[in-house]
Amino acid sequence: MRVDELDTPVPVIDLDRVEHNLTKMQAYCDRHGLALRPHIKTHKLPQFALRQIELGAVGITCQKISEAMVMAEAGCADILLTYPIVGAAKVAPLAELAGKTKLTVALDNAVALDTVAAAAAQAGVEIGILVEFDSGDGRCGVQTPDEVLTLARRAAGNGLTRFRGLMTYPRGPRTVPFVTETRALLDGAGIAVETVSVGGTPGCWDTHELPGVTELRVGTYIYHDRATVGAGVATLDECAVHVHATVVSRPTPDRAVLDCGSKTLSSDRVAPSVGEGYGLILDYPDAVIVRVNEEHAVVDLSKSETKPEIGDRVRILPNHVCVVTNLHDRMAITRNGEVVGDWPVPARGCTR
Amino acid sequence: MRVDELDTPVPVIDLDRVEHNLTKMQAYCDRHGLALRPHIKTHKLPQFALRQIELGAVGITCQKISEAMVMAEAGCADILLTYPIVGAAKVAPLAELAGKTKLTVALDNAVALDTVAAAAAQAGVEIGILVEFDSGDGRCGVQTPDEVLTLARRAAGNGLTRFRGLMTYPRGPRTVPFVTETRALLDGAGIAVETVSVGGTPGCWDTHELPGVTELRVGTYIYHDRATVGAGVATLDECAVHVHATVVSRPTPDRAVLDCGSKTLSSDRVAPSVGEGYGLILDYPDAVIVRVNEEHAVVDLSKSETKPEIGDRVRILPNHVCVVTNLHDRMAITRNGEVVGDWPVPARGCTR
Numbered sequence: 001m002r003v004d005e006l007d008t009p010v011p012v013i014d015l016d017r018v019e020h021n022l023t024k025m026q027a028y029c030d031r032h033g034l035a036l037r038p039h040i041k042t043h044k045l046p047q048f049a050l051r052q053i054e055l056g057a058v059g060i061t062c063q064k065i066s067e068a069m070v071m072a073e074a075g076c077a078d079i080l081l082t083y084p085i086v087g088a089a090k091v092a093p094l095a096e097l098a099g100k101t102k103l104t105v106a107l108d109n110a111v112a113l114d115t116v117a118a119a120a121a122q123a124g125v126e127i128g129i130l131v132e133f134d135s136g137d138g139r140c141g142v143q144t145p146d147e148v149l150t151l152a153r154r155a156a157g158n159g160l161t162r163f164r165g166l167m168t169y170p171r172g173p174r175t176v177p178f179v180t181e182t183r184a185l186l187d188g189a190g191i192a193v194e195t196v197s198v199g200g201t202p203g204c205w206d207t208h209e210l211p212g213v214t215e216l217r218v219g220t221y222i223y224h225d226r227a228t229v230g231a232g233v234a235t236l237d238e239c240a241v242h243v244h245a246t247v248v249s250r251p252t253p254d255r256a257v258l259d260c261g262s263k264t265l266s267s268d269r270v271a272p273s274v275g276e277g278y279g280l281i282l283d284y285p286d287a288v289i290v291r292v293n294e295e296h297a298v299v300d301l302s303k304s305e306t307k308p309e310i311g312d313r314v315r316i317l318p319n320h321v322c323v324v325t326n327l328h329d330r331m332a333i334t335r336n337g338e339v340v341g342d343w344p345v346p347a348r349g350c351t352r
Numbered sequence: 353m354r355v356d357e358l359d360t361p362v363p364v365i366d367l368d369r370v371e372h373n374l375t376k377m378q379a380y381c382d383r384h385g386l387a388l389r390p391h392i393k394t395h396k397l398p399q400f401a402l403r404q405i406e407l408g409a410v411g412i413t414c415q416k417i418s419e420a421m422v423m424a425e426a427g428c429a430d431i432l433l434t435y436p437i438v439g440a441a442k443v444a445p446l447a448e449l450a451g452k453t454k455l456t457v458a459l460d461n462a463v464a465l466d467t468v469a470a471a472a473a474q475a476g477v478e479i480g481i482l483v484e485f486d487s488g489d490g491r492c493g494v495q496t497p498d499e500v501l502t503l504a505r506r507a508a509g510n511g512l513t514r515f516r517g518l519m520t521y522p523r524g525p526r527t528v529p530f531v532t533e534t535r536a537l538l539d540g541a542g543i544a545v546e547t548v549s550v551g552g553t554p555g556c557w558d559t560h561e562l563p564g565v566t567e568l569r570v571g572t573y574i575y576h577d578r579a580t581v582g583a584g585v586a587t588l589d590e591c592a593v594h595v596h597a598t599v600v601s602r603p604t605p606d607r608a609v610l611d612c613g614s615k616t617l618s619s620d621r622v623a624p625s626v627g628e629g630y631g632l633i634l635d636y637p638d639a640v641i642v643r644v645n646e647e648h649a650v651v652d653l654s655k656s657e658t659k660p661e662i663g664d665r666v667r668i669l670p671n672h673v674c675v676v677t678n679l680h681d682r683m684a685i686t687r688n689g690e691v692v693g694d695w696p697v698p699a700r701g702c703t704r
Contacts, residue, residue, distance in 0.1 A: 003441040007441035008702050013667055041646060054660055063647045083647060084600040086611070086663055089359035108601050137511040139643075139650055140601040140609050249460050249492040256491050259438070264703050267619050273661040291491075293417045294393060294674060295435060295703070311438055322646060326615055327678075329701050349681050351616050351647070352359050 001339045002285075003036060003332065004313060008246040009260035011324055012315075012332045015340070016221055018048065025204070025221050026055045032208035037061050037080055037197065039219030042322045044347035046074030048222060051345035059102070061199075061217045065093045067350035072101040074346075080104045080130070082167060082199070082217065084112035084140060085119075091329070093352075094119035094127075104128030105168040106197075108142045109282065113154055120160035128164040129155040130197060133182070138170025145182040152191050165193045169217075170200025179212040202231035225321035230274030241331075242282070242315040243324065247308045256287070256308055258297040260316065263327060267292055268320040279316040286306060289316075353691045355684065357494040360598045362613035363666075363676055364684045367692070370400065370574055370646035377556070378407045384387045384560035387548065389413050389432055391571030394674045394700035398426030399685075400574060411454070413551075413569045417445045419702035426698075432456045432482070434519060434551070434569065436464035436492060437471075445704075446471035446479075446622060458472065458479030458495045458519040458549075465506055472512035473671050478696060480516040482692040485534070488524025497534040504543050511514040521569075522552025523562060531564040554583035577673035582626030593683075594634070594667040595676065597649070599660045608639070608660055612668065615679060619644055620672040636660060641668075676679040 003012055013195055029036040038052045040059040047058050049071050059078030062068035068079050084107040085094055094265030097103060105116050105127060113129065114158040131148045142148055148166065148318040166182060168175055173199060185191050198207060199217035201224075207216045222229075223241040224234040243264055248307050249257035265279050277289035278297060284304045291298040301307045309315060318324045325331070333341030355364055378642040381388040390404045401423050403410050414420035420431050436459040437446055449455060450471055455478060457465040457468050465481065471693030472479040483500045494500055500518065513592035518534060520527055526606030527550060531653060535545050551569035553576075559568045572579075575593040577585040595616055601609035617631050630649060636656045643650040649668075653659045660666060670676045677683070678700050684692030 007445075009703050034380060046571055071447070083611075084609075087360070087598050088599045089357070093359075108603060109662050112600065134603055139603075139648055145601060168655070187545070208419070246439055248438045248464065249487055250489075251460060251493055255490070257436075259435075260703070262618070262620070262675060265703075266614070267616070267675075276483065293491070294678070296491055310461050320584060322681070323619075327701065328703075349615075351361050351612070351680075 003244065003334050003337050003339055006244060006332055008244050008313065008341065009161055010244050010332050011328050012242050012244055012334055013223070014240045015333060015335045017238060021222050021224065021238060021240060022052060022055055025218060026057070029054060029216055030203065034207060034213070035215040037215055037217050038222070039199065039217050040067065040071055040347065042325060043222055044218035044325050044345045045343060046071060046346065047132060047343065049076050050074065061219070064350050065352055066352050067347040069097055069100070070347040070350065072097060076101060078102045080106065082106045082132070082169065082216070084108060085115050086112050087115060090115055091122060095122035096223070098123040098125050098127055104164060106130040106132045108140050110151065110154060111149060117158045122260055127161050129161045130165050130167040130195060131163070132167045133178055135168040135175040135178060139169065142169060143321070145178065145185045148182050149185055149189060151190070152186060156191065158324045163191060165195035165197070166201070167197040169207045171198035171203060171207070175214065176210055182227065182338070182351065184213065201228050202233055204233055218322060223321045226275060226280050226317050227270050228318045230270055235303060236317070241318050241321050241324065243279070243318055245314055245316060247310050247312045247314065250310050254300060254302040256299040256301055258299060258314065261295050262292040262294040263294045264324070265292060265297065265316065266320060266323040266327060268323055270319045279318050280318060282315045284314065297318045326349040353688050355596065355686050355691055358596060358684055358691065359614045360596050360665065362684050363598055363680050364594050364597050364686055365500050366592045367685060367687045369590060373402060373576065373592060374407055374576050377570060378409070380557065381447040381568055384409060386559060386565070387567040389567055389569050390574070391551065391569050392419065392423055392699065394677060396573035396677050396697045397695060398423060398698065402426065403430050410567070413593055415702055416702050417442065417449055421445070421449050421452070422699040422702065424449060428453060430454045432458065432569070434458045434484070436460060436522065437467050438498050439467060443470045443474060444602040445518070447474035450475040450477050451481055456482060456516060458482040458484045460492050462482045462503065462506060465503060469510045469512040470591055473643065475539055479513050481513045482517050482547060483515070484519045487520040487527040487529055487530060489521060491521065493520060497537045498528065500534050500539060501537055504538060505541070506633055508543065515543060515547070517547035519552070523550035523555060523559070528562055528564060533566065535550060553580050554585055555678040556585055572673060575673045578627060578632050578669050579622050580634040580669045584623055588669070594669055594674065595631070595656050595675050597668060599662050599664045599666065600663050606652060606654040608653055610651060610666065611647065613647040614644040615646045617644060617649065617668065617670055618672060618675040618679060620675050622671045631670050632669045634669060636666065
């Protein structure tokens with residue numbers, strides 16, 4: 001079947017572009033001696049996680065226990081959870097996960113560390129610890145090297161977890177000073193820092209310029225999207241996922257409505273410097289998706305010289321492809337415009 | 353199990369509040385002689401659709417063929433699709449649906465009408481037609497009564513569809529003048545207008561003040577959310593769905609991070625007049641969820657006198673509950689704080 005015959009709206013993956021993106025990133029990391037640990041949150045597909053490992057990734061990154069479980073059961077043998085796991089209800093699932101894969105958890109507080117230690121005790125295996133620090137993003141992460149030292153000592157002291165190093169997201173201006181200062185402090189305490197892991201596709205190609213960083217976590221690079229193109233780290237030709245949609249209404253000369261709303265594209269925006277609206281319509285780049293409701297995308301055609309008719313199909317580059325993946329139970333797999341697969345997305349919806 | 357023992361993040365439905373909301377809306381419609389046709393997009397649950405019908409709804413409203421199919425198979429015998437169905441790929445699924453339920457489709461153009469007629473021919477049944485008009489919302493809908501007349505004649509003339517009336521979303525200032533003018537025009541052409549259907553929970557309690565309107569389509573009223581409370585049509589005590597989340601990090605004195613990001617709450621906002629951020633934390637109403645990433649909600653506690661600790665649980669009233677429902681495969685069902693069910697959401701993710 002040709003991709004143009006698929007019922008819409010439908011997210012479409014171009015396999016050749018995926019392979020290009022995976023190979024390019026692995027080559028970059030190999031060239032600079034960086035460990036690559038792809039974040040599977042972008043694709044949520046075991047097939048691609050295993051391909052990333054086959055190409056040379058040291059393991060994968062997941063955010064939540066449930067998505068890591070999908071990947072462990074598919075054969076991913078080394079998983080980093082970059083999320084503070086907190087609370088009694090998490091102990092049993094984390095223990096089950098630790099029984100299936102080599103596990104490391106990033107965290108920034110003692111409550112999370114104690115949760116991980118309880119899971120390690122229950123599983124009877126050691127779980128690795130990275131301490132997350134805030135390099136300027138203002139989300140999670142300890143604020144000072146002293147806090148790292150405290151957590152590293154607590155991790156080493158419980159006999160259940162092993163301190164392995166540092167993690168930050170993405171990689172702000174404080175990264176190198178913080179790492180340098182922390183290494184010195186921990187060296188003085190006789191604690192080794194094996195791994196320093198930074199994340200984020202925007203800025204990825206400069207990772208080798210950060211002294212002390214050993215590992216790169218990237219997710220979006222497999223597909224790219226309007227945000228990463230806008231950040232200058234990919235071209236439009238490297239974008240591997242598009243939403244195919246149909247014009248279902250043309251109420252006025254300057255308005256079109258597409259059959260893809262926030263349930264299909266999400267309501268994530270991009271920075272105003274990158275572009276307007278809820279996605280880039282490749283076929284009508286001067287048209288603007290000014291509004292999404294759940295099933296409707298309202299398009300302003302006033303600046304578009306050509307205007308689509310009812311029934312016409314369009315291809316949309318999503319603003320943020322990771323959230324699009326999460327909205328769809330299945331993805332259409334294509335090569336040269338031919339549909340070659342219809343894959344379920346088993347790690348979709350894994351919020352716990 | 354008590355609701356506080358559930359693993360987080362988790363969307364939680366309060367059954368007593370659902371029943372209160374359903375009963376209240378049905379009573380309103382009964383009192384004013386309005387037909388109630390609830391939109392199932394908010395709950396996506398056959399159990400609640402059937403309960404709505406049991407309480408007196410004339411049928412249900414769905415947006416897409418696939419979600420209507422879930423409801424038809426569960427026993428909903430009268431369904432209105434308020435979406436223009438366009439294109440060859442839609443004919444077979446629409447025909448299958450028309451074989452399972454009494455079907456009406458709202459549309460605003462001839463391409464959609466011809467698609468519906470093709471499905472009616474394939475199914476061997478008549479499909480009802482409402483013509484959607486734009487009452488000021490600027491999404492779908494014809495702009496003039498003349499366009500209604502053209503479509504009504506085309507619907508009557510093909511021997512496959514039957515013109516039944518008018519539909520608009522939600523119910524702008526043009527509603528009554530448009531309906532009055534269109535009725536006069538169609539009367540002159542000998543075409544009856546049985547149904548005039550308006551939608552939207554905000555403004556719902558004024559529907560009886562719109563002369564000529566016969567039917568109310570509402571979805572959000574079953575759960576309510578921060579937006580409908582902000583619109584003044586419900587109280588906080590009538591809100592029936594909350595997301596329960598856990599504080600997983602407290603990086604600074606004024607910052608907390610919750611384990612519910614855009615994959616759990618969506619990134620939908622409310623009007624600035626209604627509130628800031630990505631949801632209302634009931635337990636800390638002066639705290640603001642200033643940012644969501646996929647799994648993180650970053651909370652500014654600077655205006656909150658009390659501040660939660662790591663491991664504390666919080667309840668969040670979603671900005672827009674319909675999109676929250678769509679993100680979760682299952683919902684926790686509760687009564688008086690006791691978990692009485694864990695229901696799958698079968699019409700979730702139905703974008704086609």
